[in-house]
Amino acid sequence: xxxxxxxWASITLGEISTSIKNGIFVSRPGTxxxxxxxxxxxxxxxxxxxxxxxxxxxxxxxxxxxKDALIHPGDLLFxxxxxxxxxxxxxxxxxxxxxxxxxxxxxxxxxxDTRAALPKFVALVFAWHxxxxxxxxxxxxxxxxxxxxxxDLARTPFPLxxxxxxxxxxxxxxxxxxxxxxxxxxxxxx
Numbered sequence: 001x002x003x004x005x006x007x008w009a010s011i012t013l014g015e016i017s018t019s020i021k022n023g024i025f026v027s028r029p030g031t032x033x034x035x036x037x038x039x040x041x042x043x044x045x046x047x048x049x050x051x052x053x054x055x056x057x058x059x060x061x062x063x064x065x066x067k068d069a070l071i072h073p074g075d076l077l078f079x080x081x082x083x084x085x086x087x088x089x090x091x092x093x094x095x096x097x098x099x100x101x102x103x104x105x106x107x108x109x110x111x112x113d114t115r116a117a118l119p120k121f122v123a124l125v126f127a128w129h130x131x132x133x134x135x136x137x138x139x140x141x142x143x144x145x146x147x148x149x150x151x152d153l154a155r156t157p158f159p160l161x162x163x164x165x166x167x168x169x170x171x172x173x174x175x176x177x178x179x180x181x182x183x184x185x186x187x188x189x190x
Contacts, residue, residue, distance in 0.1 A: 004159050005161070007161065007162045007165070008159050008160060008161045008162070008165075009159070009160045010157060010158075010159055010160075011157070011158065011159075011160045012154060012155055012156060012157050012158075013110065013112075013122070013153060013154050013155075013156045013158070014154030014155065016112050016113050016116045016117045016122075016160070017110050017111065017112055017113070017154065018111045018112065018113050019068075019109070019110065019111040020108060020109075020110050020150045020153065020154055021068070021108065021109050021110075021150070022080065022105050022107075022108055022109075022150060023038075023039075023069065023080075023102065023103035023104045023105045023106065023107045023108070023109065024038070024057070024064065024065070024066060024069050024102055024103070024104065024105060025104070025105045026038055026055075026057050026058070026059075026104065029055030029056060029057060029058075029104070030055060030056045030058060031055060031056070032056065033056055034056045034057075034058050035056050035057045035058040035059045035060055035063070036056075036057045036059055036060065036061055036064065036070070036100055036101065036102050037054035037055070037056055037057070037099070037100070037101050037102070038054060038055055038056065038057045038101070038102050038103065038104055039051075039053065039054055039071075039077070039101055039102070039103045039104065039107060040053045040054060040055060040104075041079055041081070041082060041087075041104065041106050041107065044077050044078070044079050044090060044091075044092045044107060045087075045090060045092065046090045046091070046092070046126075046127050047091070047092060047093075047123055047124070047127055048092055049077060049092035049093065049094060049095075051099060051101065054101065057102060061100060064102065069102045069103070070100060070101065070102055071094045071101045071102065071103060071109065072094065072111075073094055073095060073096060073097055074093065074094065074095075074111070074112075074114065074119040075093070075094040075109050075110070075111055075119070076091055076092075076093055076094075076109070076110040076111070076112065076119055076122060076123060077091065077092050077093075077094065077103060077107050077108070077109055077110075078090065078091050078107065078108045078109075078110065078126075078148075078153060079106065079107060079108075080105070080106050080107055080108045080147055080148060080150075081106045081145050081146065081147040082106075082145070082146055082147075083144060083145060083146070084146070085136070085139060085146045088135070088139055088146045088147060088148050089126070089132075089135035089139070089148050089153065090126070090127075091122070091123045091126040091127070092123065093119045093120055093123045095120075108148075108150050108153060110122075110153070116160070116163075117160060117163075117166065118163065118166045118167065118170060120170045120174075121166040121169060121170050124169070124170065124173055125158045126156075128158070130158075131156060131158055134156050134157060135148065135153075135156065138152040138155070
């Protein structure tokens, strides 16, 4: 990594994480509303989480074996397995107050120490081409599925600015990304 500005640190995701955890296993999630909704792998795309792309676990929140399996605001969700390399290791943030949801074993949930890092900043870092290069280097293929282990995700290096700078970067990038989205919608409707 090149020399960093004053106050910035070179860290790994694991150094700022309070929890890195695979989701729950549900053998046959259902399509009929029954129990806590469980995200589908396709619900996590780069910088976007679709809370409505769900199946149903058949379990109530009380019946979940792992009581910490519900998603909280600020949780980072990473795809753990996919048939397509470009979808493995992509990150989205649970924003606002998500409905009561859990996540499958093909998604990794990461909670960061918000005294050190903003979840939105970390998600943006994982969309950065340099971070993606590291992710590509640790992907494994088994039986036609490409995957990443939580321990490899934890080793992902990136530069971390002070919180005030993270807020500035997030605000600037969100402004640019919203304009790009608006432009894409205009092109699509034209």
